[in-house]
Structure formats: structure tokens, C-alpha cells
Amino acid sequence: MNTSHLCLGILSLGDASGYEIKKAIEQTFSHFQATSYGSIYPALAKLSEQGLVRYHEQAQPKRPTKKVFTLTDTGRKHFFQTLMATEPAEQHRSDFLFLMMFAHLLPNEQITLLLDKQTGLLQAELNLLTRIIDECETLTPGMHFTLEYGIAANQALLRLMQTRAASLSQEIDAARSPKTL
Missing domain, CATH: 1.10.287 (Helix Hairpins)
Incomplete structure (x- = not known):
């Protein structure tokens, strides 16, 4: 699985900002999937270009506006196809x-x-x-x-x-x- 797949998986659970995706990866996925924080936003941009996710901007008091990402129907189908086609291989890098x-x-x-x-x-x-x-x-x-x-x-x-x-x-x-x- 790559960063894009992780983002799609997290968004399949509900809308989230890039920061919320980062926190979900740290809290839930970090013991079996590795990705860098710096790769999340480029992955989200690419997923958006591909029409797999969309976003809306949400104002925050005393903070910059954040982008909240949503999985599109196409993105949901793509993620399901990825789940169905992925072999359950384990890779240990240590x-x-x-x-x-x-x-x-x-x-x-x-x-x-x-x-x-x-x-x-x-x-x-x-x-x-x-x-x-x-x-x-x-x-x-x-x-x-x-x-x-x-x-x-x-x-x-x-x-x-x-x-x-x-x-x-x-x-x-x-x-x-x-x-x-």
C-alpha cells in the first residue's frame, strides 16, 4: 500500500483534513504501514486531480483555513478495487x-x-x-x-x-x- 491508498482508506471512514489523515496514520496505521507526513499532501493533490477525492475549505477561528477532503464515488470504487486486487504480502523493513x-x-x-x-x-x-x-x-x-x-x-x-x-x-x-x- 502507498500513501494514496492510506489516504483513500482513511477517507472511506469519513471526511478529514490532511492533518487529521496524518494523525490517523500515526495512531492507527503506523505499526504496519509507513509514510512520511510530507507525502500526504502531494498524494491528496494527485487524488484530487484524478477525481478520487474532492475538498472544501473550512474556516477556523484564529487558524488558517483548512481543506477537508471527501472520497468521491469514483474514489470509493477505486479503493474497493485496490482492496480486492491487493495480495496480503508482508514486508518487514527494520x-x-x-x-x-x-x-x-x-x-x-x-x-x-x-x-x-x-x-x-x-x-x-x-x-x-x-x-x-x-x-x-x-x-x-x-x-x-x-x-x-x-x-x-x-x-x-x-x-x-x-x-x-x-x-x-x-x-x-x-x-x-x-x-x-
Whole structure:
């Protein structure tokens, strides 16, 4: 999925400004889809040019006028076709895993720092997902499942980190040889 698809998906739930789309991505989609804030407005402009969304300007007291985007019937059909045609592939891109792939080249202190930092990030993500489930009353069943999936994945990763972190540095030391340093 790309930024345009994320925007269409969020707008399928109701009208929203670019800022509201950004917040929805951060709060609901960030654990399984990545996009930059700077890509949202160009995507919305392109979707508007294609007739998939339209917008109206809404005045705000003491703030700039905002654009509120609405999914058109054509946009809704396009999004449905995208949902029907998309294969459920998962792509894992992780700087942490890249660094750990080459942990044998790093000092033990750096490995420990990386493991601690990743554990903290996983716990923060788990807390966020749990808070969303606990506080959001408008989740669809699919949204709820997606959040539960993220919670289960983060819990499993945290268990792995807790059981393997202590022995990993020792295992790496034992596997190091002069040719890998």
C-alpha cells in the first residue's frame, strides 16, 4: 500500500483534513504501514486531480483555513478495487534487524544498547496499541483485529528480546573469529 491508498482508506471512514489523515496514520496505521507526513499532501493533490477525492475549505477561528477532503464515488470504487486486487504480502523493513545481522562486527556495549533501545520501542508501541483499543470507541471489527495483531506481534517480540538478550552477546563472542572482525 502507498500513501494514496492510506489516504483513500482513511477517507472511506469519513471526511478529514490532511492533518487529521496524518494523525490517523500515526495512531492507527503506523505499526504496519509507513509514510512520511510530507507525502500526504502531494498524494491528496494527485487524488484530487484524478477525481478520487474532492475538498472544501473550512474556516477556523484564529487558524488558517483548512481543506477537508471527501472520497468521491469514483474514489470509493477505486479503493474497493485496490482492496480486492491487493495480495496480503508482508514486508518487514527494520534498521534494527539490519544492525543485528551484523552484530558480530559491533562491540558488546553497542549490542546491549541496541537491544535495550529496541525493547523500549516495542514496549512503547505495545502501550500505544493497547491504549487505542482501550480508548477508541469507534473501531470497526477489522481495525480491532489489526490492533490485536500488532499487540500480539509486539508481545511475542518482547518475549524474544527478554529471553535472548542476556545470552546473545555471549553467543556472538563465541562465534567471532579473526576473519569476521
